[in-house]
Amino acid sequence: MNNHNWFEGIRRCQNNGIGYVLITVMGSLGSTPRPQGTKMVVTAGQIFGSIGGGNLEHQAIQSARSMLTDNSNGQRLEHFPLAAKLSQCCGGATHVLFESFVEHINRIAIFGAGHVSQALIPILAQLPLHIDWFDSRAEMFIDASKFENVTQHIIDSPKDVFTNATNAKWALIITHDHQLDMQITEQALATDDIEYVGLIGSKTKAKRFKYRLGINSKTKHNLNKLVSPVGVLDIPGKSPIEVAVSIAGQIIQKLHENAPPSTQQLKQSWQQTKHIADLL
Numbered sequence: 001m002n003n004h005n006w007f008e009g010i011r012r013c014q015n016n017g018i019g020y021v022l023i024t025v026m027g028s029l030g031s032t033p034r035p036q037g038t039k040m041v042v043t044a045g046q047i048f049g050s051i052g053g054g055n056l057e058h059q060a061i062q063s064a065r066s067m068l069t070d071n072s073n074g075q076r077l078e079h080f081p082l083a084a085k086l087s088q089c090c091g092g093a094t095h096v097l098f099e100s101f102v103e104h105i106n107r108i109a110i111f112g113a114g115h116v117s118q119a120l121i122p123i124l125a126q127l128p129l130h131i132d133w134f135d136s137r138a139e140m141f142i143d144a145s146k147f148e149n150v151t152q153h154i155i156d157s158p159k160d161v162f163t164n165a166t167n168a169k170w171a172l173i174i175t176h177d178h179q180l181d182m183q184i185t186e187q188a189l190a191t192d193d194i195e196y197v198g199l200i201g202s203k204t205k206a207k208r209f210k211y212r213l214g215i216n217s218k219t220k221h222n223l224n225k226l227v228s229p230v231g232v233l234d235i236p237g238k239s240p241i242e243v244a245v246s247i248a249g250q251i252i253q254k255l256h257e258n259a260p261p262s263t264q265q266l267k268q269s270w271q272q273t274k275h276i277a278d279l280l
Contacts, residue, residue, distance in 0.1 A: 009041035009048025014128065014149075018043050019071075019102040021064035025051055026077065026095045044068055051096070056080055060096055067100040075099050106255065107132065109168035111158065111184050112175035113140035116200065119244035120174075124251060125150050132166040134158070135175075158184045162191045169195040170254070172230065172247065178205070185209060189219035189226060196254060197222075198230030198247065205229075 006022070013020040025038040040049035040057075042064035051057050063078060076098045106129055110117060113135035124131060125147035134153045135141065144150040153165055158180070162168075171188045173181050181199060188197045199209065206228035213219045213226065231246030232253070 006039040006041045006049035009043075009046070012048075013041070013043060013101075019068050019100070021067050022099045022101070023051060023060050023064055024097045024099070026097045029093045042068075056094070056096075060098075064098055064100075067098060068102060070100075071102050073100055073102055106130070106170055107166065107168040108170040108172065108251070109134065109161070109166045109188075110172045110174065111135070111180075112173070113137060113142075114174065114176050115240035116243050116247075117174050118142050119240045120172075120247055121147070121150060123244060123248045127252065127255060129251075129255075132168055134161065134165070158187060160187075162187050162194075169193055170198075170251075171196070172198045172200075172251075174200045174247075182209065182212070185213065185226065186216065186219055189213060189222040191222075194222055194225055197226045198250065199226060199228035200230050200243070200247075201228060203229060 010020065010022065012018070021042045023040045023042060025036055027036050038051050040047065040051050040060075042048075042061050044065065047061065051060060059080065060078075063076075067074065067076065078096050078098065079093065080096060081093045108124070108129050109132045110121070110124075111134045113133065117133070117135075118140075121131065121133065121142065121144060125144065129149060131147075131150045132153060133141070133144070133150060134155055136154065136156055138154050141152050141154075144152060155161065155165065161184070162171075171184075171194065173184050173188070175181050175184070178201075181201070185197060185199055188194050199206065201209070209228060210223065210226065214223050227250070230250065231243065232249035233246070235242065235246040235249060237243070237246075
C-alpha cells in the first residue's frame with residue numbers, strides 16, 4: 001500500500017507513462033467501509049489510497065488489475081454485497097466504478113538538442129507524452145526541469161539506445177548530422193515494436209534514406225513506419241519554431257489516432273453510470 005493520495009497516484013502515473021485504474025465508490029446501501037465518492041488508484045505494482053480495506057478492497061484490486069491486463073481503456077460498474085459475498089461484518093452493499101487508463105500516454109524518444117528540438121520540447125511536454133531526449137552535447141539541452149515528463153540523456157553513441165535507454169515506440173530524429181540520423185533511423189526501424197519514426201529533412205534526403213533503408217534486411221520490414229519529411233507539411237516556414245509547430249501538429253494528430261473513446265461516448269457511459277448510482 002502506498003500512503004500517497006489517489007490524485008497523487010494519477011499524477012505520478014501520467015507523468016511516467018504508467019497505466020492505472022481509478023476506483024470510485026459510487027453508492028452504498030447499509031453499513032459500508034467508506035462513503036460514496038471514496039477513490040483509490042491501482043497500477044500493476046502499486047496502490048494509492050484506499051476504499052476501506054478488507055475483502056472489498058482486495059476484490060476491487062483484483063478486478064482493476066484484470067482490466068490492466070486487458071490493455072484497454074474503459075469503464076465498468078460492479079456490485080459488491082459485503083456480507084453475503086465478501087464476509088465483511090459491515091453487512092451493507094456497494095457499487096464500485098472502475099475506470100481504466102491504459103493507453104493514456106505514449107513514450108517518445110527525441111534525438112538531437114538543436115534549435116528545433118529546443119523549440120519543440122516545451123510544446124510536446126504539455127501533451128500526454130513521456131519524452132526521452134537524447135544528445136551527446138550536454139551544453140545543448142535547455143533547462144527542462146519544470147517538465148516532469150521529460151528525461152534528458154547524454155549519450156556518446158546511439159548504439160543499442162532502443163534496447164538499453166528507452167522503450168519508446170515513437171521516435172523523432174532531429175540531429176545535426178546526416179550520418180547520425182541514418183544510424184539512429186536504422187536502429188529505430190530495426191526495433192520490432194516501433195510504431196512511428198519521424199525524420200527531419202528535405203524530400204531529397206527522405207528519398208535517399210528510404211532507398212537505403214529499403215534494401216537493408218534489418219529495417220525494410222518497418223519502412224512504412226518512417227515519416228520523412230516529418231511534420232504537417234501544410235504549415236509553411238523553416239525557422240526553428242515553425243518547424244517545431246509543424247512537427248508538434250503531426251504528433252498531436254497521432255495522439256488523437258490513439259485516443260480513448262470520444263467525449264460523447266464517455267459522457268453517455270457516465271450518464272448511464274450516474275443513473276445507476278442515483279438508484280442506490
